[in-house]
Amino acid sequence: MRLRALLETDALGLRLLGGDDELDRTVRGVMTTDLRDPSRYLSGGELVLTGLAWRRSADDSEPFVRILASAGVVGLAAGEAELGDVPDDLVLACEQHRLPLFAVNEDVAFATITEHVVRQVSGERAGDLAAVVDRHRRLMTSGPAGGGPEVVLDLLGSDLDLRAWVLSPTGRRIAGAGEPLTPGTGAELAAEHLAATRTGRRGPHRATVGGITYSLFPIRNTGRGAAPASRDVRETVLSDWLLAVEADASDWPAARLDLLQGVTQLIAVERDRRDAARTVRRRLAQEVLELVQTGAPPAEIAARLRVAAPVLLPGLGTAPHWQVVVARVDWDAEGGSPVEAGPAAQSLLEEILVDPAAPGAENADRIAVAHTGEEAVALVPLPAVPAPAAEPAEEQAGEGEAEPDHAREGTGLHAEALLAAVREPLSAGLADDGRLTLGVSAAVHSAEGLRGALEEARHARRVAAARPGRVCAAGHHELASHVLLLPFVPDDVRRAFTARLLDPLRDYDLRHRAELIPTLEAFLDCDGSWTRCAARLHLHVNTLRYRVGRIEQLTGRDLSRLEDKLDFFLALRMS
Secondary structure: OEHHHHHOOHHHOEEEEEOHHHOOOEOOEEEEOOOOOOHHHOOOOEEEEEOOOOOOOHHHHHHHHHHHHHOOOOEEEEEOOOOOOOOHHHHHHHHHOOOOEEEEOOOOOHHHHHHHHHHHHHHHHHHHHHHHHHHHHHHHHOOHHHOOHHHHHHHHHHHHOOOEEEEOOOOOEEEEOOOOOOOOHHHHHHHHHHHHHHOOOOOOEEEEEOOEEEEEEEEOOOOOOOOOOOOOHHHOOOOOEEEEEOOOHHHOOHHHHHHHHHHHHHHHHHHHHHHHHOHHHHHHHHHHHHHHHOOOOHHHHHHHHHHHHHHHOOOOOOOOEEEEEEEEEEEOOOOOOOOOOHHHHHHHHHHHOOOOOOOOOHHHHHOEEEEEOOEEEEEEEEOOOOOOOOOOHHHOOOOOOOOOHHHHOOOOOOHHHHHHOOHHHHHHHHOOOEEEEEEEOOOEOOOHHHHHHHHHHHHHHHHHHOOOOOEEEEEHHHHHOHHHHHHHOOHHHHHHHHHHHHHHHHHHHHHHOOOHHHHHHHHHHOOOOHHHHHHHHOOOHHHHHHHHHHHHHHHOOOOOOHHHHHHHHHHHHHO
């Protein structure tokens, strides 16, 4: 029962003295005491009744209330028979510790209040237990085979008044009953869940987003591919679903918690069924990957692609174009046993490649992901786009080559866009010892192009791996510039090169606040144009010339020479 219900019962003679914003607390029991320290007899959730016999002076109130609040007491009711009005020092102490305080009329016996609370709490527990048992029976007979997780979530909503959603590890909605979550809430809940899981805390985990409290229950994979419970949590943390319930489960009885655990088991069975359905797509991807890696003839690869296309894009009239995406999850060993990350990377990449705004688990049905070692490789089909009619035939993309950017504009996958919606939750799951890196190839339109696309995606992933951050991506467009080369320059060479060129300028800026480094960056961005650079920096051209002259004097370089401009450009990029 709630504290608020006590005030609504006139026969109890209670008057609220403070804590009106805490009246939705749940009362689990009642205790009468006049001990100065009754903590040994408290277990949390009680309404404490006291005649104030423990109070000798005003200084006694705060320690008494502090003990009650620390023990988890939900409210204090003080009798007026002993001292008349409840003392102000007790009112202030309760206000300080946010403990609701009631005054008990001297005509009402504590036994009357105790009997009422015990009767109400016992009756509600019995009714709730009976309801939970009945719902559990109905859930077990109406499980996923009868319509998927939505059936189970509908029962939770209609019979137990619980709004719930099944979320992927990135926060995408897999299933839900009623209204969808507000935008961004799923990602925040997934981040809270993954962070709590990484700390080793057992579910359900409590999270508050947008002023609403949720309880997060892990949905463990129970199928044939499930990792044993004793295995490292990092092997599954990025692939498990979760059940988000709009309620605070911290004060639930054990029977209701058992019911929700049963719900997660039913949903896990459905997850296993859907994973089994992905077996064909994964096998197709694995076969194509092996053919590409072993240098099989293009005709043989093309034959496998013709088999894959109808499975991945049913009803498509023309052969699709393809992109390759490579992902890898790396964990710090820290002297422990190595973590098998390949299967988790495979499951995670299948999730990343789904539109985050698309609900349901079936949206991954057009994605084929294989894994080799610690690396996951996705073969992503794209509808064919005819070459522009105005383009001369000799200038069109040759057989096996990546198409020009304009031919795929708006239809292909872009590295950063893939990670934009999932970076926050995945970073929480990776914590301080994991990294996710991802590379995306250009689109190709034939079997001959797949080998180059695979190597391109792997090169892009290595470029991403050379960047700072827990979640990084790079695309094929970055491989045609200095960006491809810089990540592979040894660290000691980087430090020596940048120190020789930039340290004199940094030291000068530190001593004189001359802003030589920002001036150099702007000058190079403006292609050495004095007028445009001065306008950007809001300087007179003569002031700009003085600063550039100082840069040349300190470094011994000449910014009118292309070679020196290029050295400064690379030094700034590597610093």
